[in-house]
Amino acid sequence: MAYYYTNVWSAAVLGFFILFIVSRVTFSEAQKVPGIYVFGDSLVDVGNNNYFTTVVRVNHPHNGIDFPDHKPTGRFSNGKVTADFLAEKVGLPTSPPYLSLTNMLNKNNASFLSGISFASGAAGILDITNKDLAISMNKQVKYYTTSVYEEVVQQLGASEALNHLSKSLFYIVIGNNDIMKYFDRLPVTQQPQEFVDSMILTLKQQLKQLYNYGGRKFVIAGSGPIGCIPLQRHKNNKTLECKQDVNSACLMYNEGLKSMSQELKSELKDINYSYFDTYNFFSNLIQKPVSYGFAEVKVACCGVVDAIDVKHLCRRTSSYCSDRSNYLFWDPYHPSEAASRIVADAVFDDPLQYSFPFNVEQLIAL
Template identity: 50%
Template sequence: MKKMASSIHVVKHNLLLQMFYSLMFIITINFKSTRADKLAPALFVFGDSLVDVGNNNHLPFTIARANFPHNGIDFPGHKPTGRFSNGKNAADFLAEKLGLEYPLPYLSMRQNKNNNFSSGVSFASGGAGIFNGTDQLYRQSIPLDKQVEYFGTVQEKIVQQLGLQQAQKTLSKSVFTIVIGSNDIFGYYGSSTSSQMKKGTPLQYAASMLLAFKGQFKRLYDYGGRKFVIFGVAAVGCCPAQRDRNKTEVCNEAANFGASIYNKGLLSALQYYQKQLKDFQYTYFDTYTVFLNLIEQPATYGFKESKAACCGGLGNLHAKLACLPFSTYCSNRSDHVFWDLYHPTEAADRIIVDTAFSGPRKYAFPVNVQQLVSI
């Protein structure tokens, strides 16, 4: 009996050891996998509602919010988070590609002194522009210069947390993403009485946009940013809100022209800076062409509707109203390019980021994001 009890004890002991080693093996594999999938230390996001992940939820007076149904219906948890989308937006998909968590809004993090900003954060804000005042219609947003100012505060905290040398190393390998300019274009081409129209010809206005952008970009470089993913302005004249202004529902070609002028200047500036700034690397993504492809060749990308908004109200394109709790919304959201009168669906954003991340040089120049992070 003693021998039998002893044998049972040995078997149990061996089984426990096997379970322990198996568990350690699984943990080790998962840990290695997580580390291998993490292609950059952090993602810092600057921009407008196309990449806002909830900053505007914390602005007391703005009406540019998306923290109500039906926004977020396809986001994990199926609840609105402040994203102007039915699900994930471009910032979320880019974070996934980099092996990082979804970016958190800066205004939700700054209240907690113990927050670790070294893994990244989003400063993007619905209604924001390169110029201050582009959000006059919506009363309040965080313009680009303020977003960069907030990053200066974050940079100081990262230095405190990691030390100067490690902070510089972390920031130099992190990805700085900027998605902005649409609201500036809307401000100029929105109406013939727009106050922005007084700022000169389309060429002069684009030059002013570019000058302001370069000033903010240079500040981010001086703060330690070295790897930048810059999204050009899309063919914004083809969004439902712009089409709805024309009885024939065609794109606002004037707005598209303004976007294309600015994009050409932006790409030229980035090429110049790569020659002038030490260690500066970038991906310029041709959002204009890729998004226009989705609109003009929807079936090629799996879409059936590329003009009308999925969520909205009134009018042929559902573009008279924003996506509000009382709005109707389509059940086939993956068939639509546009979620509401301005913003793409999760399905469209997925294609955009997939192309930016691993697409060809004609869309992601001079390298795509996957190549950028490997430099």
């Protein structure tokens, strides 16, 4: 009898460990990275602006109409944004808004380990951009270095925390609002190239701070052709043509961003990055919309552009299109969920036509 029970016990233990190992393998295959830490503006904001006083907020219909529960979430979209889709690609839940979790600090909350989003609608690289309306990039980085990093260290220990963060993705989507505000303030004393240089210099220091606190794998999105968003097209004497002066500044910024990324690679040990050429990818969407399933690329699905004011985001009283998947833009500023899905697919495994020097899938494998 003793022998029988010993064998039964051994078999049970062996079965448990086999099940444990199989579950670990399945888990590791599904979850490609430990976490995603998101920094940026409304293109990747998943609700931070809902948690402080600002007019740049979209927690009302018809935003979120195509989200799973059909309710507004604080996303500047009819549904999901690229941060959601990228998380899906790597087998993680969407990184939650930092401000929704601040009351959970120092409570061993596991949410901090799979990633956090610091992104804020209207945010810029420079503190002066939309001051008091958004969480600036400087403040986003500070939230990470002073709160979240310490939380990860507390939960995992210093050595394991650095290992965890070095394998996580740091997703950066910022700079669009700085460029738009530059043109809103014209005339200014700085020339476009001088202004863009100040953006790049500031962002470089911000990325270095993230590196100093564990970041090693960066996904850096260039500016899109924001002279072609519906709001900017309207400014061009209502011809619906793109604003080429704005687009020229976007290209200047992108060139600086690529050069700065290469500099960081040469200056910092073990850092790697994937730069995504949002400008040319989006330009291709605009020039060949039918190839991507779009019928309208100049006019927004929801919201009107009859004044330069944030109130002309999609509102409860706005009319909206019924065929949202046919529209490249959800509102006068932001892409539709359909567009964000296509962009995220390209960011993840684009065959290097728009990604440099790696796409995200390759970056993860390093």
